[in-house]
Amino acid sequence: MSTSDNLKLIQQQVEKIGIVCDKDGFPPLAGRLLGFMILAEPPHKTFDEIVAFLNASKSAVSNTLKFLENQKMIDYTTFPGDRKRYFRLSVENWSNVLIDKMVWLKAMQEQLTIALKIRTEENPEFNEGLRNIIELYEIVIEEMPLIIEKWKKRIIKRKQINIENE
Amino acid sequence: MSTSDNLKLIQQQVEKIGIVCDKDGFPPLAGRLLGFMILAEPPHKTFDEIVAFLNASKSAVSNTLKFLENQKMIDYTTFPGDRKRYFRLSVENWSNVLIDKMVWLKAMQEQLTIALKIRTEENPEFNEGLRNIIELYEIVIEEMPLIIEKWKKRIIKRKQINIENE
DNA sequence: TTTTTAGTTCTGCAAATAAAGAACTAAAAA
DNA sequence: TTTTTAGTTCTTTATTTGCAGAACTAAAAA
Structure with a gap:
């Protein structure tokens, strides 16, 4: 399977997860962002990577990240000498x-x-x-x-x- | 306790139940209508009684009743020779x-x-x-x-x- | 047959939500 | 010190949702 085939598969699955989340009343972007974090390889992604994948504005992503953090579904780590936040699914604390x-x-x-x-x-x-x-x-x-x-x-x-x- | 004191108490409790439901993402009227059905005495209420208590429009009540029926939270019975529906909490099938x-x-x-x-x-x-x-x-x-x-x-x-x- | 009853559906408006983009902030790098 | 980075917050606009009131429907009553 080619890399681009796999990307398409990931995108489709992100949308499916988004739809299931919609049905539970999640805000529109939240389900797709959650889906991205579930499929993310490697599992931690930066703000910019999330913005790029979702093709959404920084503000929308910022607010949605906050929402998912409140839900305890995602969290982030940082590394010394690196100002970026590395977001990931709160896989250990689900x-x-x-x-x-x-x-x-x-x-x-x-x-x-x-x-x-x-x-x-x-x-x-x-x-x-x-x-x-x-x-x-x-x-x-x-x-x-x-x-x-x-x-x-x-x-x-x-x-x-x-x-x-x- | 007088009847009017009790009514006030009921109204307050309906609002409280409404707020808890709001926090779970219920549409605004749904929580209050549910609250009314929880406190309803006797337990079955007609469409008009619900409209009167909630002080809402018939259309809003009609749609909200349908929503709560979908959630399996309320249902209704009818009686022969009476066209009215008697709505009540689905207490037996919660x-x-x-x-x-x-x-x-x-x-x-x-x-x-x-x-x-x-x-x-x-x-x-x-x-x-x-x-x-x-x-x-x-x-x-x-x-x-x-x-x-x-x-x-x-x-x-x-x-x-x-x-x-x- | 006309009128009343018990709702439902449609129409239009108001309020809430969601998103984009711009302006901003705080820390780090140059 | 200025500039860049990594986001956050604010402002505006678009979409969605929620509601009222009117129009409608189907059954029953008069």
């Missing part, structure tokens, strides 16, 4: 993305709990249903950290196997 | 809301998997990190139905206890 969603879920759960307290006792079946919804949120909030722990343990295990096989 | 989010997660996981295949072998550590992210998504997609099952069992158990105590 679980933070999920944890942030749990923060929202917790906020929602709290407001639902207050709502339930405000309700009268006149519709006990509905109240019971609402209580169940709150409990579903609670279970998810409780279980997600366990799932993440499970995942982290698997990673460590696999890492050790990789080291042994070297 | 887990569908989470299941729909898993559909998105699955789509994302698939695109990440394709992305990983496109990548070269030149950055094995990053590839490993990306593989781990994909696995995290897989675990969540796998575990969420189990969490929902666990929750449903708890509900059934509690229901039986309630029946016994009657």
Whole structure:
């Protein structure tokens, strides 16, 4: 496969990732920028490289980078004697993305709990249903950290196997 | 507590739920309409009642109802000899809301998997990190139905206890 | 048959969002 | 000290979204 064929493939995949992100309500450039970072080879890219690939303005890229940093999806490193930032996918801390969603879920759960307290006792079946919804949120909030722990343990295990096989 | 005090409390709580929903990217009216359905007493409300409470136009309410139906957050029942729709929170099927989010997660996981295949072998550590992210998504997609099952069992158990105590 | 009801869809406007390009800033290089 | 670099912030413009009100539709009631 030629280099230009591969570039086309990368561009297509960036667009596809962009579309999936759009469906989750990401701002338009954010999904494509995220896609670029997922496909980036090598994984860290400078501001200018991102601007060039996306064919977007510096301001749009600057704002979108900030957005993705807030989402904890990307971060950057710097090197001594080099003023450039090297952005990359927060590949080592991706679980933070999920944890942030749990923060929202917790906020929602709290407001639902207050709502339930405000309700009268006149519709006990509905109240019971609402209580169940709150409990579903609670279970998810409780279980997600366990799932993440499970995942982290698997990673460590696999890492050790990789080291042994070297 | 007087009826008007309670109305004020309800209105305040509807706004709070609206704000939490806004933060998740809901359209402006959607969060408040959802909030109203959460606090609605009795739980089913007609189109006109919703319009009156929200102080919004019929068109805005119509579109927002459709949006929340798509999200599987509300539904409606009708009664013979009554043309009105009685909307209410989909209190019995709330887990569908989470299941729909898993559909998105699955789509994302698939695109990440394709992305990983496109990548070269030149950055094995990053590839490993990306593989781990994909696995995290897989675990969540796998575990969420189990969490929902666990929750449903708890509900059934509690229901039986309630029946016994009657 | 005409009128009322219960919404939906269309039209136009207002507000919010997104992007480009210019102006700016702070650090490093010349 | 001036210039370049690496971005950020501000300004303007274009696009999108959200909403109100009017026009419309389909069923039921009169």
